[in-house]
Amino acid sequence: MLLLRRHLLPLHRAASSLPSPIYHRAWLLSISTSTSTAPFSLEDYLVAACGLPAAQARKTAKKAFDESARCNKKAFEEHCKSRLKSASNPDAVLALLYGIGLSSADIADVIAADPLLLRASPKNIGPRLLALRDRLGLSTPQIARFLLIGSRALRCxxxxxxxxxxxxxxxxxxxxxxxxxxxxxxxxxxxxxxxxxxxxxxxxxxxxxxxxxxxxxxxxxxxxxxxxxxxxxxxxxxxxxxxxxxxxxxxxxxxxxxxITKEKVAPKLKFLKSTLGCSESEVAIAVSKMPSILPLSEELLLRKIHFLIKEVGMEPQYIVERPVLLAHSLEKRLLPRHCVMKVLQAKGLLSSKMGFYTLVQIGEKTFKLKYIDCHTDSVPGLADAYAADSSGFVPSGNKFEHLKMFQSFSLDGVSATHVH
Incomplete structure (x- = not known):
């Protein structure tokens, strides 16, 4: 009896301000999880008290211990670990979560996202949880959504x-x-x-x-x-x-x-200047127009530049004046659309005067409507080939094989060597 009272006392203190039905629910939960003579197991607790499936509980428990190991404040960490040596502290935390109206499903999701919440101090997080509802006026669904992302801040x-x-x-x-x-x-x-x-x-x-x-x-x-x-x-x-x-x-x-660090900006500008053969001022203007190209790796930029010059036939100066070309994905947009353009031009379905830049800038929905869907009868298989290659999920080594094969076998009398 004394052992049971010792386990339930922290829960009673944490839940004393809660409505009696909530407290009763948490009290029953505590009895079911706290009176076992077996050593406390976080994994078992996540299944029995939090409702997590066994596989997810195993993964969540590992996540909790991995995150604990990364803590550098040893004394504080030892103090926190002591709160996960029994069900007492976790029970009190669950009581608080039930007390602000979260459902069992909500709590399972929150604990799975942040298992270290179970070792948080109830006297600290209790008032903070109540403030979400009473001070900020958040609804129960809003609190649940917040905790899925912000429970770490709530603990800290x-x-x-x-x-x-x-x-x-x-x-x-x-x-x-x-x-x-x-x-x-x-x-x-x-x-x-x-x-x-x-x-x-x-x-x-x-x-x-x-x-x-x-x-x-x-x-x-x-x-x-x-x-x-x-x-x-x-x-x-x-x-x-x-x-x-x-x-x-x-x-x-x-x-x-x-x-990005300041030290990486200058080398990137130098790289663009030398690769595109332009002046510093021209590179600066290009970056100011499309700053998102700065964080891209030199390897990726080089691949895009090489493709646009060697395959599409663009002049370096043309690219410098239209830096958005370097911001588009090579795999998902540039190469697949170029393949489609060459197929349609070879079939006489697209004017040879149509510029690649114009084709690239069209939104995906409009592009598919105007250049893919309307040619399903005249160019069978084009839609499937484009969908496969522009999805970005083509296995490495087989990228654009769908469109390349399509080009090789679907063009009436057009040599594949004329289609890049």
Whole structure:
């Protein structure tokens, strides 16, 4: 009896403020999981108490121990591990989750996403969970969706004030949730007063409006939690590329350069200059038009440039003036569309004056409608060949074999050597 009381006392304290039906449910759960004389097994607990299938429980338990091993604060880690040596702490956490209205299915999903939530301090996360509902007014489904991404932040800090700040900054809870999904909720780990607000002030000093900053950080929210020194380096780098602060492209360039180190920008510009045989100013203009080409590897850029020059027949200067060509996927867009263009031209179904650049710029839906679907009768098999090769799932070594074979055997009297 004393043993049972010792197991249930932490749960009673954590759940004392909850409605009696919720507490009763958690109490029954605790009896079923806490009174066993066998050593505590997180894997077994995930099955019995959280409802995870055995295979998922095994994977989730391993994830919990792997993440624990990465912690550098040894004393703190040992303290946290002690909360997973019995069912007492996990039971209290589950009681809190049930207490704010989450269903068994919701809780299973949340724990599978972040098993370390089971070792969190109930006295810390309890008020934070209640604040999501009572202070922020989030619905139960919204809380469940938030925890799938933001439970780590919930464990680490008081997320309520940060959520209020970011919901106001980005315009809505849904928009914030979409942004959190891009960086696994790391944006909530930044210090608003010491880091985020100074970064916003710095960006405004460089001519960006609050709306510009919100749009910029919607694409790359990590920029807000960088050190102000690093943010300033990104701003200077964007300006050094020749993009004026007043340009609408400035914020896009800042977003791109924030994802790469300053040391990598200069060599990339030098590479483009030498490969395309153009001046520094021309490269800078090209990058300012299409900054997304900067993070691409030199190997990938070289493959695209080689294809456009050798296979399509473009002049280097033409590519420099249209840098968006280098931003398109070689495998999913450039090569498949070039194959389709050559097939249709050889069949007399497409004017020989049609430029490849024009064909590349057309949206996928329109391209398929105008150049694939309408030729299903006159060019049987083209749709299947294009779908197979533009999907990006063709096994390595067999890329574009569908279209190449199609070109070889479907053209009436046209030699495959004339079709690249």
């Amino acid at each position: 800090c008081d997320v309520g004030p940060k959520l209020e700040f970011f919901i106001s900054f980005f315009g809505s809870f849904e928009q914030l949730l979409a942004i959190m999904k891009k960086n696994s909720g790391h944006i909530l780990l930044g210090n608003v007063e010491r880091v985020i607000n100074p970064n916003i002030a710095l960006l405004r000093q460089w001519g960006l409006s609050v709306r510009d900053i919100a749009q910029l950080c919607s694409r790359n929210s990590r920029l807000l939690i960088f050190s102000p020194k690093r943010v300033k380096e990104c701003l200077l780098c964007a300006e050094e590329l020749g993009v004026p602060r007043s340009s609408r492209m400035f914020k896009y360039v800042v977003s791109v350069v924030s994802n």
